[in-house]
Amino acid sequence: MDEKVRIGVIGSGFAAHFHLASYRKVYGEAFEVVALCSRNRPQAAALAQAFDVPRIVDDIDALLADPMIDVVDICVPNHLHIELTIRAAQHGKHIICEKPLGGFFGPVGAGETWSADGFSRRAMLDSVMEQSVRVQDAVARAGVTFCYGENWVYAPPITKLNRLMAASASVIMRIEGEESHSGSHAAYARHWSTAGGGSLLRLCVHPIGAALFLKYEEGRRRGGVPIRPVSVIAHAAQLSAIAAFQQQEPKHIGTGWQDVEDFASLIVTFDDGSVAQLTSTDTRLGGIRNFLSAYGSRAVVTANINPNTACQAYTPDGAYFDSEYLVEKTETKEGWSFPAPDEDAVTGYPEELRDFLGAIREGRAPKSDLMLAMDVMEIVYAAYLSAESGTRVTLASFSG
Ligand SMILES: NC(=O)c1ccc[n+]([C@@H]2O[C@H](COP(=O)([O-])OP(=O)(O)OC[C@H]3O[C@@H](n4cnc5c(N)ncnc54)[C@H](O)[C@@H]3O)[C@@H](O)[C@H]2O)c1
Numbered sequence: 001m002d003e004k005v006r007i008g009v010i011g012s013g014f015a016a017h018f019h020l021a022s023y024r025k026v027y028g029e030a031f032e033v034v035a036l037c038s039r040n041r042p043q044a045a046a047l048a049q050a051f052d053v054p055r056i057v058d059d060i061d062a063l064l065a066d067p068m069i070d071v072v073d074i075c076v077p078n079h080l081h082i083e084l085t086i087r088a089a090q091h092g093k094h095i096i097c098e099k100p101l102g103g104f105f106g107p108v109g110a111g112e113t114w115s116a117d118g119f120s121r122r123a124m125l126d127s128v129m130e131q132s133v134r135v136q137d138a139v140a141r142a143g144v145t146f147c148y149g150e151n152w153v154y155a156p157p158i159t160k161l162n163r164l165m166a167a168s169a170s171v172i173m174r175i176e177g178e179e180s181h182s183g184s185h186a187a188y189a190r191h192w193s194t195a196g197g198g199s200l201l202r203l204c205v206h207p208i209g210a211a212l213f214l215k216y217e218e219g220r221r222r223g224g225v226p227i228r229p230v231s232v233i234a235h236a237a238q239l240s241a242i243a244a245f246q247q248q249e250p251k252h253i254g255t256g257w258q259d260v261e262d263f264a265s266l267i268v269t270f271d272d273g274s275v276a277q278l279t280s281t282d283t284r285l286g287g288i289r290n291f292l293s294a295y296g297s298r299a300v301v302t303a304n305i306n307p308n309t310a311c312q313a314y315t316p317d318g319a320y321f322d323s324e325y326l327v328e329k330t331e332t333k334e335g336w337s338f339p340a341p342d343e344d345a346v347t348g349y350p351e352e353l354r355d356f357l358g359a360i361r362e363g364r365a366p367k368s369d370l371m372l373a374m375d376v377m378e379i380v381y382a383a384y385l386s387a388e389s390g391t392r393v394t395l396a397s398f399s400g
Pocket residue numbers: 010011012013014015016038039040043075076077078080098099100149150151
């Protein structure tokens with residue numbers, strides 16, 4: 001592709017906002033966001049005006065059929081990702097899809113009142129595996145590029161960690177990572193039928209994705225072949241159901257979780273015998289905690305995406321900072337805090353979009369690709385199965 005890459009963003013909520021803000025920080029690529037597609041007109045109009053998007057389209061079919069659009073950037077809820085991705089591929093569009101690739105939201109026709117309590121995790125895993133295969137087929141048949149929106153792959157601290165592991169020729173023996181905060185505020189996140197799972201699917205996909213990417217990269221450096229995940233063992237729980245917490249007021253931690261977990265921890269084993277210990281919870285006070293450590297044979301590196309100490313601030317009264325954003329999910333601005341100087345950049349969004357645009361233009365796979373998206377989905381739902389059965393789950397490619 002020689003000319004400008006023309007993008008149509010689908011959705012006008014939180015993710016659409018940070019994508020549009022981050023496109024502005026992408027350098028060295030010729031592209032234009034030509035349309036914004038949303039069923040929420042006022043929200044779309046405000047966003048289009050803020051980011052100079054020339055056209056708002058109400059109908060997704062019209063956007064997909066538009067020959068003036070090369071790429072669709074999918075920023076809508078998880079349950080729409082798979083079908084939108086497949087339809088976009090069928091229309092010959094390249095795809096940028098926010099995490100996760102898909103998920104299980106209940107049996108066909110179950111509706112939003114369906115509960116995941118007691119529902120077979122094996123059936124969920126089988127369903128997401130089938131979704132992955134359908135996406136893989138559609139993308140391969142159309143010959144389009146699929147870009148998986150795992151920003152941790154591009155977060156500068158993770159990039160540096162990867163470079164230091166490469167420079168030291170380290171064997172990464174153990175990875176430890178976490179994404180946690182004090183609880184999503186969104187109503188959809190409290191039900192499996194609308195979220196596809198709990199903290200494991202919403203939050204842990206990030207450290208899982210970054211851990212897999214680091215092992216893929218190590219394998220490519222050493223033998224040209226990515227080191228792949230083999231098995232998962234996991235525990236999931238609702239920590240906010242602890243009786244003493246239920247009785248305590250006031251609460252500073254999210255509550256109201258229905259059939260979803262607010263804590264999960266898993267160990268992924270790789271084909272070289274190394275391990276990744278990954279955790280997510282909606283019960284952690286103190287602002288968002290996004291970190292990943294790699295324990296290598298010649299170096300140990302910790303990537304503190306959030307919080308990090310690039311900026312440290314103190315105020316005796318949080319009200320003094322009312323007009324200024326500090327950092328995601330902090331409960332208070334009072335006392336010492338760690339304001340993110342440029343949260344989009346440290347989180348990796350501009351670099352992610354820059355790689356995606358380059359990949360689409362050059363016809364190569366992005367660093368965060370479909371294999372990563374599929375492996376993450378399988379690991380998440382294999383972890384749910386492991387948590388249900390209390391046993392280790394072998395991943396499909398290795399189950400023989
Ligand atoms: N990479 C990250 O760090 C990150 C952070 C937040 C969200 N996300 C992902 O972004 C996606 C969107 O999340 P969000 O936080 O922006 O949600 P949101 O609720 O803020 O926005 C969702 C948008 O989708 C639109 N929408 C909802 N249902 C629709 C439908 N049936 N048809 C068409 N449009 C529909 C809504 O009008 C809204 O514009 C999710 O998949 C989420 O996992 C990623």
